Amino acid sequence: MTRCAVFGMGSWGTAFSVVLAEAGCDVVMWGRRPEQADAINARHENEEYLPGIALPVGIEATTDPAKAAEGAEFVVLAVPSQTLRGNLTAWAPMLSDDAILVSLMKGVELGTANRMSEVIREVAGVPEGRIAVVSGPNLAMEIAQRQPAASVVACTDEEVARRLQEACHTSYFRPYTNTDVVGCELGGAVKNVIALAVGMADGMGMGDNTKATLITRGLAETARLGAAMGADAHTFAGLAGLGDLVATCTSPLSRNRTFGEKIGRGTPIEEAVRDSRQIAEGFKSCESVQMLARRYGVEMPITDVVVSIMHGGKPPTVGMALLSRSAKPER
Ligand SMILES: NC(=O)C1=CN([C@@H]2O[C@H](COP(=O)(O)OP(=O)(O)OC[C@H]3O[C@@H](n4cnc5c(N)ncnc54)[C@H](O)[C@@H]3O)[C@@H](O)[C@H]2O)C=CC1
Numbered sequence: 274m275t276r277c278a279v280f281g282m283g284s285w286g287t288a289f290s291v292v293l294a295e296a297g298c299d300v301v302m303w304g305r306r307p308e309q310a311d312a313i314n315a316r317h318e319n320e321e322y323l324p325g326i327a328l329p330v331g332i333e334a335t336t337d338p339a340k341a342a343e344g345a346e347f348v349v350l351a352v353p354s355q356t357l358r359g360n361l362t363a364w365a366p367m368l369s370d371d372a373i374l375v376s377l378m379k380g381v382e383l384g385t386a387n388r389m390s391e392v393i394r395e396v397a398g399v400p401e402g403r404i405a406v407v408s409g410p411n412l413a414m415e416i417a418q419r420q421p422a423a424s425v426v427a428c429t430d431e432e433v434a435r436r437l438q439e440a441c442h443t444s445y446f447r448p449y450t451n452t453d454v455v456g457c458e459l460g461g462a463v464k465n466v467i468a469l470a471v472g473m474a475d476g477m478g479m480g481d482n483t484k485a486t487l488i489t490r491g492l493a494e495t496a497r498l499g500a501a502m503g504a505d506a507h508t509f510a511g512l513a514g515l516g517d518l519v520a521t522c523t524s525p526l527s528r529n530r531t532f533g534e535k536i537g538r539g540t541p542i543e544e545a546v547r548d549s550r551q552i553a554e555g556f557k558s559c560e561s562v563q564m565l566a567r568r569y570g571v572e573m574p575i576t577d578v579v580v581s582i583m584h585g586g587k588p589p590t591v592g593m594a595l596l597s598r599s600a601k602p603e604r
């Protein structure tokens with residue numbers, strides 16, 4: 274049986290553990306809080322993050338990272354992006370020499386603008402062929418409810434991607450392989466920034482034309498950045514690009530869209546941050562995405578506006594200024 278360790282007992286770490294277990298893997302989840310691990314082991318439910326969802330009884334939860342990592346062929350990382358470096362530094366010595374590290378995270382590191390696979394490579398010292406990414410339209414609660422969805426498992430080593438595909442393929446979760454890790458990671462991280470913008474438009478009472486414009490132009494600026502960074506343009510038309518962007522920008526389950534909506538309705542940023550129990554990755558990653566855009570000389574007007582509102586004290590109304598930019602060809 275394939276052994277998997279899942280680090281992170283939040284909504285996606287837990288839902289993906291369900292997928293792995295139902296695909297036939299032996300899963301041990303790691304989380305920080307003993308009471309949460311005990312409750313999962315006793316009641317087979319993660320009441321805080323996925324209430325009402327029955328977890329397969331074989332899933333074990335622990336607060337001991339060494340126990341989770343022991344013998345794991347796949348080490349799945351599902352903690353907030355900005356905490357990965359610190360956490361993985363502690364876990365790396367416990368991992369098997371040939372373990373495959375799988376990122377579920379959709380963020381870009383602040384300060385370095387490193388993608389999560391780059392942080393993993395740097396901290397764990399593993400070659401890129403042993404680092405994979407899972408990304409797609411995968412709102413955790415819907416997956417946990419076993420609603421059908423597809424996703425992308427990306428690794429530069431196609432054979433590794435195929436092994437991971439097999440490890441997480443169920444009747445309701447259909448993973449496609451891809452070797453474009455850069456494109457999949459950018460699609461996952463930038464869509465959170467665009468979802469903040471769409472949420473703000475929603476909160477301000479804008480209709481579907483405005484939101485469709487932001488989604489479409491958001492995809493255009495994501496693809497521009499991707500092209501500059503060597504990603505495959507096809508990735509952005511796929512599940513990790515358009516698919517995830519649409520799911521996140523339109524779903525009431527999205528933390529990023531919901532966070533943006535609150536700001537659009539006039540909630541002060543500090544209050545929205547204080548009230549968020551779960552992470553809206555785009556709130557921090559928008560600054561790292563902007564850093565990448567500047568590094569690669571790419572224009573990302575929606576990202577710029579989101580940063581100016583989230584971190585520059587500008588009101589959400591400046592978002593509308595986007596649409597009054599000078600007229601130009603659609604590219
Ligand atoms: N929830 C979703 O629908 C999806 C989430 N993702 C991505 O997966 C990643 C994880 O997201 P979720 O599981 O949804 O987040 P979450 O907010 O539900 O859970 C985060 C987990 O990390 C733990 N945590 C918080 N700070 C920590 C720290 N400093 N050290 C260790 N653990 C810490 C929390 O206690 C919690 O168990 C994010 O990058 C997110 O963008 C990707 C696809 C779907």
Ligand SMILES: O=C(CO)COP(=O)(O)O
Pocket residue numbers: 379409410411412413465468517520521526527528529530552553554
């Ligand atoms: O990535 C997601 C769906 O694919 C979840 O988005 P949020 O983090 O905005 O909830």
